[in-house]
Amino acid sequence: MNNGRLNDGGGEPRAPRPPGPPDGSVALALKADVVLGAQLVSRHRAPRLAALLVLSLLVAAAGHRPAPGAVRVPMACVVVGILAVVGASRLFAPGGAVAAARAGAGKWWIAPVGRLLGGLAVVLPLGLAGAALLALPGAGTDAMPRLSGILSLYGAATAAVTAAAAPLIGSSAAAAIGLTTAWVGALPPSGLATMLAGWPVIARPLVSLWNVLPLPWRAIRWFERGGLGDLMLLAAWVVVAVLATAWSVNRFYRLARRGPAA
Numbered sequence: 224m225n226n227g228r229l230n231d232g233g234g235e236p237r238a239p240r241p242p243g244p245p246d247g248s249v250a251l252a253l254k255a256d257v258v259l260g261a262q263l264v265s266r267h268r269a270p271r272l273a274a275l276l277v278l279s280l281l282v283a284a285a286g287h288r289p290a291p292g293a294v295r296v297p298m299a300c301v302v303v304g305i306l307a308v309v310g311a312s313r314l315f316a317p318g319g320a321v322a323a324a325r326a327g328a329g330k331w332w333i334a335p336v337g338r339l340l341g342g343l344a345v346v347l348p349l350g351l352a353g354a355a356l357l358a359l360p361g362a363g364t365d366a367m368p369r370l371s372g373i374l375s376l377y378g379a380a381t382a383a384v385t386a387a388a389a390p391l392i393g394s395s396a397a398a399a400i401g402l403t404t405a406w407v408g409a410l411p412p413s414g415l416a417t418m419l420a421g422w423p424v425i426a427r428p429l430v431s432l433w434n435v436l437p438l439p440w441r442a443i444r445w446f447e448r449g450g451l452g453d454l455m456l457l458a459a460w461v462v463v464a465v466l467a468t469a470w471s472v473n474r475f476y477r478l479a480r481r482g483p484a485a
Contacts, residue, residue, distance in 0.1 A: 252329035253337045260341025264310040273309035296446055297409040299354035300439035303378045306346040308401025311382035314338040316394035324472050335468040347378055373442045380437035380457045383464030390471040408438030
């Protein structure tokens with residue numbers, strides 16, 4: 224007997240979610256999660272340390288005279304990626320952030336979308352400012368709107384994926400994986416295949432994975448060549464990651480309730 228409580232199919236009863244708010248308050252609930260997302264990012268020390276790392280990169284780049292052309296676009300992608308993944312790893316960190324998302328009375332998509340928007344509102348302006356300092360001297364002002372647009376989309380995609388992974392593997396692990404991909408992901412698949420030519424067993428699956436992940440090389444290629452393919456893949460990853468975040472938050476909640484019983 225479960226005393227009227229819902230059952231998740233695994234034999235362990237769980238409390239039902241609170242009823243959703245009326246349609247008129249969806250905007251208020253979304254606004255609350257946007258503010259919460261901004262606070263989760265801005266008040267934690269990890270994003271601040273990432274900002275110091277980015278500042279050191281900018282200082283190091285300032286000592287070198289840029290060549291004509293957009294030669295610093297890969298470094299601009301690294302700057303945006305570092306800030307995006309470190310900030311997004313805090314949005315659904317196991318503990319209070321996940322518990323608050325699960326206990327909310329809003330629709331399932333409000334917390335993933337709202338917190339992602341709030342986190343990006345904090346890190347993207349800093350990342351784009353750093354990218355402009357890096358790329359502007361070589362690329363020129365005419366290229367900055369295109370560069371800002373593709374970096375914003377890339378930052379949203381990589382942040383959404385990191386936020387989705389944090390409830391499952393932990394915020395530190397998600398940030399570490401995201402930082403690694405931000406650094407090495409500027410290498411295109413052709414370069415990766417050349418580097419791993421001596422290990423075909425490893426090269427084939429890794430290059431295939433490289434072609435589908437939202438890595439910096441896609442932003443770099445779109446900036447250089449244009450086209451819809453890279454834009455559509457990055458946008459698709461944002462949608463998929465939002466869905467995955469909603470699923471991972473609920474999965475973390477069920478596992479947390481089963482833990483004490485075990």
